[in-house]
Amino acid sequence: MAEVHRKLERSAIGFVLAIIGVASIGGFVEIAPLFTIDETVEQAPDMRVYTPLELAGRNIYVREGCYACHSQMIRTLRDEVERYGPYSLAVESQYDHPMLWGSKRTGPDLARIGEKYSDEWHVAHLTDPRAVVPESKMPAYAWLGRNELRTDDLPNHLAAMRRVGVPYTDAMIENASLDAVGQAHPDSNVAEGVVQRYGEATTVRDFDGGSGVLTEMDALVAYLQVLGRLTDAAHQQPAGEKK
Structure with missing residues (x-):
């Protein structure tokens, strides 16, 4: 075997062909399941899209690198299900670009964090993470409560998401900036439009505690509060399918 390996390394053409062969096997293993994706991804008729405020919060979550310490995928292992809730389904991430499943857990998994806390x-x-969880290693993000959220570019964000398959309507894109403001200001004259466009399940409230200004804290908390709540599919699985 050593002699065969030595000869292969000394043959440029043979070595290139071997690399192509091995890469082709790996590529086939990754690509083949995509041909059956319609059969393997669950159906979720109640699935809704992120509102502009929630999408902005997700962008902040990515910007601050939160995914590096928190996964968003509960495995089918018993201890994970008992700790975090129903295991994650593929359909729950169909509107996530990029997906944030992750594998690093310096902090807990956040797939079902929505509405678990106030x-x-x-x-x-x-x-101030340690004021709430003394053993926390998480850095503080106090400035998010002082940073005013940029909203003028939200229509472009929604339009970009639609290009990769998220079913945002023209009305959603056109009103994205106003809907972000309306979701965090329930008493404003633009709050009603948020529910009309995104459904009765949409949470409309002042997320950051009443600063009067739409902040990045509003957006990030709105995003965290919707994690695991875009669809109820994971909670409706037949008993026989649960692992």
Whole structure:
């Protein structure tokens, strides 16, 4: 075997062909399942898209590198299900570009964090993590409560998401900036449009605790509060399918 390997390394053409062969096997293993994706991804008629405010919060989550310490995928292992809730389904991430499943857990998995804690808890935790969880290693993000959220570019963000398959309508894209403001200001004259466009399940409230200004804290908390709540598919699986 050593002699065969030595000869292969000394033959440029043979070595290139071997590399192509091995890469082709790996590529086939990754690509083949895509041909049956319609059969393997679950159906979720109640699935809704992120609102502009939630999408902005997701962008902040990515910008600050939160995915490096928090996964968003609960495995089928019993201890994970008992700790975090129903295991993650592929359909729950169909509108995530990029997906944030992850494998690193310096902090807990966040796939089912939505509405587990109050907005006040999240604001306090993001402002000073150790004041809420003494053993926390998470850095503080207090400035998010002082940073005004940029909204003028949200129509472009929604339009980009539609190009990769997220079913945002023309009305959603056109009103994205106003809907971001309306979701965090329930008493404003633009709040009603958010529910009309995104459904009754949409949470409309002041997420950062009443600063009066639409902040990045509003957006990030809105995103965290919707994790695991875009569809109820994971909670409706037949008993026989649960692992």
